[in-house]
Amino acid sequence: MKRRNFIATAAVGSAGLASASAMAASQGQTKTFKLKHNINHSVCEWCFNDIPLEDFLKTLNELGVKAIDLVGPDRWPILKKYDIHCSMCNGAEIGLAEGWNNPKYHEQLIKNYTEMIPKVAEAGYTNLICFSGNRNGMNDYVGLQNCVNGLSQIMPLAEEHGVVIQMELFNQVNHPDYMCDNSLWGVELCKHLGSDNFKLLFDIYHMQIQEGDIIRSIQNYHPYFGHYHTAGVPGRHEIDETQELYYPAIIKAIHDTGFTGYVAQEFIPTWDDKIQALKDGFMRCDI
Template identity: 45%
Template sequence: MKPQLSRRSALKTMAGTAAVAAVAASLEQRLVAEDRAAGRRGNVNHSVCKWCYPKVSLEDLCVAGKEIGLKSIELLTLEEIPTVKKHGLTCAMVSGVPGGITRGLNRLENHDAILEWFANAAPRAAALECPQIICFSGNRAGLDDEQGIKNCVAGIKRLLPVAEKHNVTLVMELLNSKVNHADYQCDLSKWGVALCEAVGSPHFKLLYDIYHMQIMEGDMIATIRKHHQWFAHYHTGGVPGRNEIDESQEIYYPAVMRAIVATGFKGFVAQEFIPKREDKIASLHQGVDICDV
């Protein structure tokens, strides 16, 4: 599978008949008009993680998000996705893998349950046009990093035939093990990249979480420039605290976002900060504004 394309990029690669070209041009104009109506530049596909807004219903977040210029609300279960589709949005990252963050692909005993779930979830996600599904390494629990990679490779290669058949991508998230997810194994970009290289398939990529990687290793722009071919998705969050991404925290998001755009990235960037201000939607709006370079 080729890396996930944006709707705009996909349109440009469609067959060159006059009828198809006319449809593509019409849809492209509509997408540009949507960006302009929301005051967006069109360089970034914006998303948000629903779990950060527990007191906002999914319906309300869809309405507010579309007004802000979001194209996606993510980390949803398959059952929740029809709600966002009803509002003309998508789910850029599907959630629900058994074992969650702590019991993942680095343990052979977890593979059967993950494969069983994935074999059912992949065709459903594909039918919903949501081709990215999140997964996790799991915690080390005494497992060394080399063996962790070997075990993950074994598990991922069992999943690849399903991913290839349904044209979906399995995306493992990079998380920090210092503050939020103690003992998590995929906690450095070099470990994640080594795993991608060992798997060697376009159906397996990484979710580069800017918040988590700032805590673990910093040097984000250089890392993005060097390894962007392995990064299928990005998340945001303020450091420290995982709150708003404005000047109250240490990451200068406009520079990071410009580096992402410069790589030619056409996937999604999702806001994954926990707003601490009373007006949660205003904080989300601000975060999208900051990242819209």
């Protein structure tokens, strides 16, 4: 066999075997679905919002997953009906681009969060999401100080009610110009606020694209991370062998820090059976 032909043939054969192995592994994982619950699992509702919420909550109960992310107060009664915890509440923010780094939004944001924080606590929930907003030409240091000035006005209320305000980290590919786009900026904001009731929502997908070195970031900055989101890179799809991150190692690193919060699946499923894809994701994160 000529070398060129051999390499081409071998490559095709290897790809076929790899694809078959990946499919077999995924099928094996979903067939024997049983969670250890060393990790508190959750899932972002918006990724599966083509499934009626009540049907989706019934499925989560069947899977033994007792939490869901990014549901606002208008639908909390449905969560209560199915005994599903809201592990990350929303509804106080203005938008991703209009956030705490711009003083012109402070009055509205302070009003929104002042009203929402007691509602979150009364419902028995803990985490409430927030966003930095876009730069729009603003210096990062100025934006950080603006965030401190605004957030400082709601932190006493959050502390009083036991609510944790969590700012999400985004990448510049999906969210161009967003200010809180790296761990160091977010950690510096946490340090300036100096409250255990302010944390970062560390989105693994976003930070792999933006800065990489995911496990080192978790090990170095975990005291400032209050919540985690998952998704495959590239594409924000399943966290299986079709993408570049090895989630079992990442989740082990999170677990090794003593983290007791939630890890929420936030991938957009491409499988025909979306629930099977979700089960596969949970199993890969169930160390």
